[in-house]
Amino acid sequence: MSGTANVNDLALKAGDGPSWAMVRTHFDIQSFGVNAYVAEEPGIRIVAEHDELGEREGGHEELYFVSHGRATFTVNGDEIDAPAGTFVFVRDPAAKRTAIASEVGTTILVAGGKPGEAFSPSPWEHNAQGLVHFANEDYDKAAETYEQFLTEQPGDAGFLYNLACAESLLGRKDSALKHLRESVEAEERFKESAVGDPDFDAIRDDPEFLAITGQTDTGGAGS
């Protein structure tokens, strides 16, 4: 459908990271990936560190465009100062890339696709449908969405993690701990994510949470 929208109206706050405008899904674009990120304050990691090789990634070449503000990119260890108007094109799917906003309101547009192949959305975008509910603070709906995703992709560590977040926010301690444990067992990186994630504030002091996240010597996941 043809149409228009402003980046700031599309941008949804999710956790303590940047606001995320899901541009591709908003317009139902079918031929390339496109999203935008807005950092409300300096110091926010506006592009999460990643490469495009993981199971949840699309193997895309990616074009970043700083439309407002300023950011410091790091690509394969090289630091790049990127004021408004800078394009950073990461051709190699294996290149590690990230960016930190250095000005209020820094806005970065990112477009991606896989050379030589018809476009299909990156698996991680599936997450977007659930994250909208977090942004709207509708945690019941978020939990329901991730439960549904897990029936389609049982054992997916990211979906388990987000389900645990929703359950923690809803005060469902036992199921939050169960799903967080399953998530960390599937992918250890979620251990570190959980330690700094305010969604788990309600269960942070629970001995089982400390065990799952490796903050005690009493055993638990990964030990």
Next chain:
Amino acid sequence: MTEKAYEVVHLDELDRFPVDDEGLLWRPVRRRLGITAFGTNAYTAEQGTERVVEEHREQDGHEELYFVASGRATFVLGEEEVDAPAGTFVHAEPGTKRGAVATEPGTTVLAIGAKPGVPHEISAWEEVFVAFSYYRSGDEAKAREHLKWFVAEHDDAWQGHYNLACLESLTKNREGAIKELTRAIELDPAAKEYAVKDEDFDWLRDDPEFPA
């Protein structure tokens, strides 16, 4: 030669190709960075009255997303007129008429496009724009050289032959124009429909050998 893992360029460093009479200034992004998965270009208006998106429908099935990176523009989208300040996205399906004119100095519009369901192919018009930008700047020889290079590289693309025919016609080379237009029509009969309406060929239209 191995390709670099990444490239960085600032908008100010991009080429500037003037491509029409309404001030449309094409700033190739895809071409500069070697992007192959989708098309990307920027258009800038320094005065704030110039065209920033050519009024057109996409003939090759591309869907396009425009983003007003700075300044402000008035878009036409289908039958609607849309005021688009910085930060506005405008999405256009292939068949939808679209175009935009800047309304503030220093306006930049970014365009991203590709065709759903197929691997991206680099649009032939990019090199045609380059050639006609040379022609507009008064360098006829460089324009011809560029189009001849493109045609040699992509002999099966009707667009190259068609636009070389236009250039030959504009520079009053009758034989060259007829030869190239004939080849374009052989490759795609749609070229004939364009030629019938194309003012570039007006002086040749009554020639018995004119193929359209």
